[in-house]
Amino acid sequence: MAKLKLALYWAASCGGCDVAVLDVNEKILDVAELADIVLWPIALDFKYHHVEAMDDGSIDVCLFNGSVRNTEQEHIAKLLRQKSKVMVAFGSCACSGGIPALANFINRDLAFERAYVEAPTNANADRTFPQLLTKVEEGELELPEFYDTVSALDQVVAVEYYVPGCPPPVDLILKVVDALATNSLPPPGSVIASEKTLCDECERVKEEKKITRIYRPHEIIPDPEKCLLEQGVICMGPATRGGCGARCILANMPCRGCFGPPAGVYDQGAKMLSALASIYDVKDEADIARMLEEVKDPAGTFYRFGMSTSMLKRKRM
């Protein structure tokens, strides 16, 4: 069999997904055996024009991590889509917006104000902001245009598979590699993870879910055997897809929802909100007001990794 052609790309992301690919350790040699890498900006010196010169559909698989928030990322997403047979949204940002999509609570102007003026490390009294075009002696310099709204990959191009996680765990990456090697990919549209919730695979003891106080993670050292929600810690397990191996739970930290909603759920945040309000066992108005006070940042908590694919997608402003 001819070697597969593999592209890896990062858009609006932190680089953690690229590192996760290397976390397969010695299995990376299997990947090299199986595939020729034709683009991997973080690791290899291929240029965009190398990809542009390729025939359409000549890349077998593209693992695309990061969300889309500027014209360059959108352009490359479309280019790689055109050149690739299979497009994989790799990691939470590509699947659902991820952490960068928390910028959907603001817009470009506010993001620039924060990044280039307010942030304490700035010395920008002249209020210099990135410009699309800048004239210098040698000619004109161009920067990509920054969008108000961060999008998930499938909101820009068609996507065949989703590998969620921040970053995707090694066993799921190897599952994808094995599926490629044995030509046994699941039906297009599949999420390479569990169909059920994280609670389904969590081994903590679960009893009756009734709480009367919410603790933020720094306010409590939870019992490592008992359900975190039952101890008053907001654990996104009930509204989050399983398949991660409960990595955070094993470290006695609550689930933050990076795998997105389980199969059949439209809106992860609304489901989690519903679940949390249901188990908060109070009736008086004063107690309900206390609950509201204890959930400091509902939107940021419930949509931490999923603003782009949430029903409202962004703040209205």
Added chain:
Amino acid sequence: MSNNDFEPKIVGFLCNWCSYRGADMAGIARIKSAPNVRIVRVMCSGRVDPVFVLKAFEQGADGVLILGCHPGDCHYAEGNYKTARRVPLLKKMLEQLGIEDGRVHLDWVSAAEGDRFASIVNEMTEKVKELGPFHANGGVNG
């Protein structure tokens, strides 16, 4: 469109046992109220998943009204208490997403309170009229 001739679309989720009958009572008693609420009958206000509210806005509603039995009167004992916690938390979250407080309203109407139903509907309609059309304030790209 000026706010004067703006007729808001409000989706109303009314529980089967109290509020829907309250609305019915308003009709039977021929109490006049604003025609802006499109009523969806649900078995209990506790059936109103926050997703329903988001869906209503996504599909073009300008406001969402949720009516249930008075506290203590729920046909299923606890359903409306769950709603009493969910809706305020949802409203707190919606404010973060730029959806004004007045666009979602939770209240209690019994089967006998036709007049109360009418006044809640009128008040809510006025409030949403003041806020204007929901989609008009989305002035960003994407």
